[in-house]
Amino acid sequence: MLWLCLHFPQLPLEIFSRAQADQAPWAVIQGKGARQTIFLYNNAAAALGIRPGMAPGAAHALSADLQIRPRDEPAEGQALEALAAWAGQFTSLVSLAPPQALLLEIAGSLRYFGGIDALLARVRRRAAHLGYLTELGAAPTPLSAWLLARARVTAPVMDREALPGVLCGLPLACLDLNDKLAHTLHGIGLRRVGDVLRLPRAGLARRLGPALLDYLDRLLGRLPDPREPYEPPPRFERRLALPAETADVEALLFPARRLLLELAGFLAARQAGTRRLHWTLVHPGRPPQDITLGLAVPNRDAHHLLNLLRERLTRTPLDHPAQEIALRVADMQPLQPRTLTLDGEQSAPAEDWPQLVERLRARLGDEAVQGLQCRADHRPERAWHPASPGEAGPALPHAYRPLWLLSRPVPLSLHDGAPWLDSRLYIEAGPERLESGWWDGGDIARDYFVARDAAHSRYWIFRERRDKRKWFLHGIFA
Numbered sequence: 001m002l003w004l005c006l007h008f009p010q011l012p013l014e015i016f017s018r019a020q021a022d023q024a025p026w027a028v029i030q031g032k033g034a035r036q037t038i039f040l041y042n043n044a045a046a047a048l049g050i051r052p053g054m055a056p057g058a059a060h061a062l063s064a065d066l067q068i069r070p071r072d073e074p075a076e077g078q079a080l081e082a083l084a085a086w087a088g089q090f091t092s093l094v095s096l097a098p099p100q101a102l103l104l105e106i107a108g109s110l111r112y113f114g115g116i117d118a119l120l121a122r123v124r125r126r127a128a129h130l131g132y133l134t135e136l137g138a139a140p141t142p143l144s145a146w147l148l149a150r151a152r153v154t155a156p157v158m159d160r161e162a163l164p165g166v167l168c169g170l171p172l173a174c175l176d177l178n179d180k181l182a183h184t185l186h187g188i189g190l191r192r193v194g195d196v197l198r199l200p201r202a203g204l205a206r207r208l209g210p211a212l213l214d215y216l217d218r219l220l221g222r223l224p225d226p227r228e229p230y231e232p233p234p235r236f237e238r239r240l241a242l243p244a245e246t247a248d249v250e251a252l253l254f255p256a257r258r259l260l261l262e263l264a265g266f267l268a269a270r271q272a273g274t275r276r277l278h279w280t281l282v283h284p285g286r287p288p289q290d291i292t293l294g295l296a297v298p299n300r301d302a303h304h305l306l307n308l309l310r311e312r313l314t315r316t317p318l319d320h321p322a323q324e325i326a327l328r329v330a331d332m333q334p335l336q337p338r339t340l341t342l343d344g345e346q347s348a349p350a351e352d353w354p355q356l357v358e359r360l361r362a363r364l365g366d367e368a369v370q371g372l373q374c375r376a377d378h379r380p381e382r383a384w385h386p387a388s389p390g391e392a393g394p395a396l397p398h399a400y401r402p403l404w405l406l407s408r409p410v411p412l413s414l415h416d417g418a419p420w421l422d423s424r425l426y427i428e429a430g431p432e433r434l435e436s437g438w439w440d441g442g443d444i445a446r447d448y449f450v451a452r453d454a455a456h457s458r459y460w461i462f463r464e465r466r467d468k469r470k471w472f473l474h475g476i477f478a
Contacts, residue, residue, distance in 0.1 A: 002107040002116075002158065003142045006087065006123065007135040007149035008080075011100045013040045015079045016069045018131025019240040019255040019325075025063055029056055030071045039071060067243060073099070083132070085232035086262050088269025090123060095142070095227035101149065103142045103227055116156050129261050139163060141221045147174055160221045167219070168194025177215075181208065236266045239326035245284065247321040249313045252281070256309055259327040260302040266329075273298030273335035277305065282324035289319050294366060296354035296389040298333040304355055311362035357389045378436045379444055380405055380474060400429070400450065402460045402475035409472035412461065419461060419471040425451040428458070433465075448474070 008014070017026040025045035029036045038054040048063045056068055076099060084094045084102055090113070093105040106119060113119040120136055127134040137148030138156035144163055151174045157166050170193045172185060185208075190196055196204070197216065205213050217223040240255040256279070267273055275298050279291040293308050361369045366388070373387035380401070412419040419425045430449030437443045445465040452458045460475035 001105055001140060002110070002156075003139060003145040004090075004104040004106045004120070004123070005097065005137045005142070005145040005149035006083070006102040006104070006127065007137070007146070008083070008100045008132050009135060010040065010042070010133045011076055011079060012071050012073075013042060014132050015072065015075050016067070016241070016243070017042060018258060020243045021251070021254040024243070025050070025066045027059060027066060027068050028071050029068055036070075076100070081230070082238055082262060083127075083130075084230040085236075085269065086130070086265035087123075088232060089265045090119065093227075094230045096230055097142075097146055101146055103145065105227075106138070116158070120156070126261070126265070129258075131258050139166075141219060142225055142227050143176075143215075143219045144221075146176075147219065150174055163220055164194075164197060168192065168197060172196065175215075177212075181212065184208065232266070232269065234330075235332075236263050236327070236329040238262055239280075239282075239324055241324045242322065245321035245323050247318045249310065252313065252322060252325060253306060253310060255325050256327070257302065257306050259325070260305050263305075263327065263329060264300050264302045267300040267332065267335070270332060271335060272332040273300045274329045274331050275299075275333060276329070276331045277309075278328040278330075279309065280326040280328070281318060281322040282326065283320040284323045286320050289322075291316070293362065294358075294388060296357045296371075298335050299354075299358075300335065304358075308358055308362040311359055315362070315365075354389070361389070378434050379442065380434075382437075382442065402477045404476040404478070405460075406474055406476075409462070409474045412471040412473055414471060419451070419463075421453065421459065421473060423454050425453055425459065425461065427451050431463075434462075435465075450477075 013026055013028050016028070017024070023042070023044045025042065025048055027041040027045050027050055028039050030039040031037055036056055038050060038052055038056070038059055041050045041052075045059075045063075045066060048066065050059050050062065050066070059066055059068065080096060080098060080100070080102070084096055087094050087102055087104055091104045091106050091109045095103040095105075097103050106116075110116055110119060113122060116138060120138065124134055124136060135149045135152055137145045137150070137153060138158075139145040139148055140157065140160040140163065144157070144167065147167065147170065148157065151170050153166065153170070157163055172182070172191055172193060172195070175182075175193065177185070185196065190199075196212075201213060214223065218225040238259050240259060242251075242255065246252065263274075263277075273295075275295040277293045277295075279293070281289040281291070283289065291309075291312055293305070293312060295308075299305065357369055357371075369389065370386040371389035371391065372384050373391060375383055375385050377383045412421055412425070414420065415424065428450045431447035432449075433447050435445045446462040447465060448460060448462040450458060451461050458477040459473055460477065461471060461473050463469055463471050
């Protein structure tokens, strides 16, 4: 097995700052009342002189632009679970390692992603696009991968035999030990992991208990260390609080893009796309504004979905400045994989027309662009109805039908017993008898024929079977 740990050292800060495009100074405080102090900050805040343990008032005195938020541990847990659902695109086994890490079993993913280096680069790049700083560690056991990530050892360890040599040089403080045990080890002069590994096992167990040996054995792979797989929710629901109220479209599109990238990973883990996205803009003290985007075919391309949202926001101004943006997707459908060309490259997607339809609907409104769908009715004028583009419906009838059906049948003249349309029409096929509609007041009784004229243009005509038995033109073949 090979485990990859994704450690998010700035997670308590990034759940607030990732909704903002520019590198503004941010800090997170913890504690209560007068004991509140700076807990975490970004590089922009560090450049202003912000330091750990500083009082919020002193930090604000250094910069009026500093954004300070109290630590929100429930929100951190929700963000970590969202990241676990997003990470399913890289492997089928993802496990939570709270409060700030994920563990992925990636042995079966290496060939698909082109090797360990290519996979690590992709994970790091895509996490950065979401707005998260990620420290990665890869090793044969989950505990050692977690330890390497926290110690910022970026070189992957592929073999279990190499683990002791890599871990020996790490500071003892990297181990996940309780304060009492860590203090005891430090008191007897141990400073690095290798110092502990070189001690006799019997003496360690006698003086410090079997728990330490169990921990070290799981670290080195001598004992199994099973991890509970994360089960993602059945639907995607995420929201981002904005750093300040805004009605600017571009300011809203930045956090929207990050939500869409999360959605793309969520859907990729299921090899699925969606045809409906529900956006919500939360306004302080006012009802939220809902925006629903419908797609012609299932899709998970974040760039395309962001363009659709841009078109809709441009056409539909905000009622009031937004304070929060949320995205919900419950409709998930299988996404057809793209075929490969002879040289191994993915073929060009055959989805240009659905994307055009989706952009037109986002710009002009859903009602302005409609599709057609078959209906189970023998009467030609009632055998179709408007529908959402791409919506599945009954299959086309097997009978031979023209693509151009006239809105109303046109009467034909009769000469020497034959129907005429500028010239004589010659019957080629038929009759096809249709009798239907007696139950809804649209009763018909007709014999349909395929006819041609002297120029070999072809038409769909019928003769009434009642009253005067007149002839009519109803459709034209291409």
